[in-house]
Amino acid sequence: MKRYWKIISICFVTLLVIGTFYIQSSFATSEHLTVEFEKTNGNEDEVQNLMLYGDYLVDHNSWYQQQIPLQMTSEETIDPTNLSFLQKLSRLGIPYPLEKLVEKHKNFMRSKDLEPNYFFEDEHVVAYAQIRNPYERPMKDLTFEIEVLHKQSDEITAIQLEIPEKENYGWMNVDKVQVIDSELKVITRGFRIGGRDELRVYTFDLDEQKLVSHHTIASTPRIENGWSNLRIINDDGNNYLLIKIETIEDDMGHSDGKPNAAYEFIVYDIVNNQSKKIVGSDELLGSIGSASIFNSTLFISSQSSNGVEINQYDIKNDKWGTKPAFDLGDAKTDESPYMKAMNGKxxxxxxxxxxxxxxxxxxxxxxxxxxGQLKVKNKGEDQKDYRLYFNRIEFVQ
Incomplete structure (x- = not known):
């Protein structure tokens, strides 16, 4: 009898916890934080199906800062910390960019590491590439695990391959996956033993299910006194990568006592396997951190007396072009705008x-x-001092 009472007690406590959760969720969702789009001028159709990603930061006091990731459209604001119990269960561990993939292709997505960088989708295929044991030492098991779902036939191409020259790396991870015709390109970032970061591209023939080539896209130099860093700074989802190589040398004998800093920017053409160094003035290259690529043009925003000036670099012809200026009269000049070029806009x-x-x-x-203005609504009493940062824009259906 005691056993049954224990079971009943456990069930009662479970129901109480779930019920409390639902009640709290219902109160929370009634007036949760939202960001509303208020048009000033123009066509509201331009923001239909437009998703903004950002972080809402609040300093509650000198030692505690709250950060809430937000996904914002003209219709709703999604706050992952304020979802219902069932919504949280359904989204558990699934990044927003992969939710539709998981919903449409449950079998294919099952048991995969749900990192957006590891996936590619177009109208024909869904591709996945991951490295097994990317941080294991020694790196005896460093292996590509690749699967490609062909949507029309529902067939899956699977490739497993030990990474060439794996013994030369301290670690390696996948940064980008892309399918072009019948080729799968996996772009990795790794730390080469000896002290260099390196971006490499591995090209697989999907028909033959084999690796056909691999080479280095960019790498950092060896620095005796200081450090270097390499990273991809655009997420436009097109056929070009913009890569920044930063080198800092701690020269204690320098006249002003400051370390020497050098920057190099490289554009990599994924389709043609070509890398090109961008040459420009220090002022232009200093603004390239907020660059965006559309088709074969690199757009770089910089502050001007009239608002924001857009410098354009033609990647194919290796030249700088026109500079349309956008009048942003009320913009703060001490904060760089977030910019992205998509579909000619x-x-x-x-x-x-x-x-x-x-x-x-x-x-x-x-x-x-x-x-239009982005208005933060339903702030809490303790959220008067807040900051809102934007880091991504995309279209969703």
Whole structure:
């Protein structure tokens, strides 16, 4: 009898916890933090199906800062910390960019490491590439695990291959996956034994199910006194990667006592396997951290007396082009805007004295297509001092 009472007690406590969770969720969702789009001028159709990603930061006191990741559209604001119990269960461990893939291709997505960098999708295929045991030492088991789902036939191509020259690396991870015709390209970032970061591309023939080539895209130099860093700074999902190589030398004998810093920017053409160094003025290269690539043009924003000036670099012809200026009269000049070029349009989110403004313009003419304020609503009493940062824009269906 005692056993049954224990079971009943456990069930009662479980129901109580779940019920409390639902009640708390219902109160929370009634007035949760939202970011509303308020059009100032232009066409509201421009923001249909547009998703903004950002972080909402609140300093509660000198030692505690709250950070909430937000996903914002003109229809709703998704706060992962304020979902219902069932919503949290359904989204558990699934990054937002992969939710639709998981929903449409449950069998294929099962048992995979759900990192967006490891996946590629177009109208024909869904591709996945991961490295087994990327941080294991010694690296005796460093192996590519690749699966490609062919949507029309529902067949899966699977490839497992030990990584060539794996003994030369301290660690390696996948940064990007892309399928071009019948070739799968896996771009990795690794730390080469001897002290260098390295980006490499591995090309697989999907018909033959084998590795056909691999080579280095970019690498950091060896530094005796100091450090170097390498990273991809664009996430535009196109056929080009913008790579930044940073070198810091701690020269104690330098006249001003400051370390020497050097920067190099490389554009890698994924389709043609070509790397090209970007040459420009220090002022232009200093603004390249907020660059965006559309088709074969690199867009770099910089502050000007008229608002934001857009410098354009033609990657194929290796030359700088026109500079359309977008009038952002109320923009704060001490904060760089977030920028992305998509579908012939430029998307700018910039800070103002009253919050943030979303601006959409034509990249060729500089014509304004939409402008609106992003208004934070339903802030808590202890959230008066907040900051909102934006880090990604995409279209969703």
């Amino acid at each position: 430029l998307y700018l989110i910039y800070a103002t004295t009253n919050g943030h403004t979303l601006f959409i313009g034509d990249v060729e003419t500089g014509e304004s297509l939409y402008e």
